[in-house]
Amino acid sequence: MYPELLNHIKRYVSLAARDEELLCDHVQPLGLKKKGILLEPGKICTGNYFVVKGCMRLYFINNKLNEHIIQFGLENWWINDQDSSLHKKPSNCYLQAIEPSELLLLPDKALPALFQQAPQLESYFRIMTQIVYVAAQRRIGFVFNQTEEERYRSFVSQFPGFVQRVPQYMIASYLGLTPQYISRLRAKIS
Amino acid sequence: MYPELLNHIKRYVSLAARDEELLCDHVQPLGLKKKGILLEPGKICTGNYFVVKGCMRLYFINNKLNEHIIQFGLENWWINDQDSSLHKKPSNCYLQAIEPSELLLLPDKALPALFQQAPQLESYFRIMTQIVYVAAQRRIGFVFNQTEEERYRSFVSQFPGFVQRVPQYMIASYLGLTPQYISRLRAKIS
DNA sequence: CGCGACGTTGATTTGCCTCAACGATTGTGG
């Protein structure tokens, strides 16, 4: 049994004991050290990873050889390359551990049967997807609506402490600006 | 019965005749003339709109009084303010018809019972949300990865004909650049 | 120690915005 995962699910839907077992039968725990890689460009993403401990990032490298972070994965959240997973196409992303991490893998191929037998789980994943979709929409709004400076400030205030936890160049990469720019901003603020 | 909607659903899941009726009982058709408004800032979005004919846009106005289009809604697609709808909070967006449009309204409050009685419908909406989520992710990648020029070009090639269909300033607003810039781009291209 | 990873700072460049004025087209009311 995986209490972190089950507790997270039970925040959103109720789950019978039988369904809990069913789910846990399909889940595999896995550990990853810093900079460990779960997915590389060219490979197809076939699973969903629940972060029990640690921190992940999903990023790609563009033709100017710049890294761009699409998404961070913190404790009690899911991370994978949905684009690759949903359309069964080769990913162009890396999925990498920023810190030593403990994850739970739920393979895509287990989902149809799981959803069939435990519709609550389909509800749960529908809700998860809605939440991250809304977050993505907001992020788009942020990019268009705010200046780079406002963007950095609101990110910091929205995730206090996170800035301390990961290198600054990753924050820059997530917000779509340069490390130098953030450095200057920080100097200006203090 | 609403064939456009049912056909769209059947692209993704199979639906028993009983479920079709059940769904259609909760659906209301509605017409909208050009510039007609379905949602305004301050109001809570309580429904999902399926576009049978026409074109919608979801946009907000920032503090510099600029419009920013979050999403277009074309034929055979859903549009609403998920953020408002999911979190039951007042929207800060307008949902407006760009062309005279025919829509189908499926109220949020009908969903729990529908999903309970027809799990296939929950599957369908889970898949819909996944698709738009992936699209939003890609859009974020576009914004960070490409120059404004590349962004415009790839938008045009991805949605050929759409540029003819809506005013250019709306394309600009969707892509996060100025109408003047697009105008100059078009001049340069030809 | 020496190397790599990360952050800082300075000088320069540039892509896009802003402001402003000017057409072209469409729609509308007298």
Added chain:
DNA sequence: CCACAATCGTTGAGGCAAATCAACGTCGCG
């Protein structure tokens, strides 16, 4: 049917915010 306004696109001039290029500082680690 015409005058007028509203809507939308184009073009020019100027400015600025952030990127780029480059060098240096510092910390941690094999």
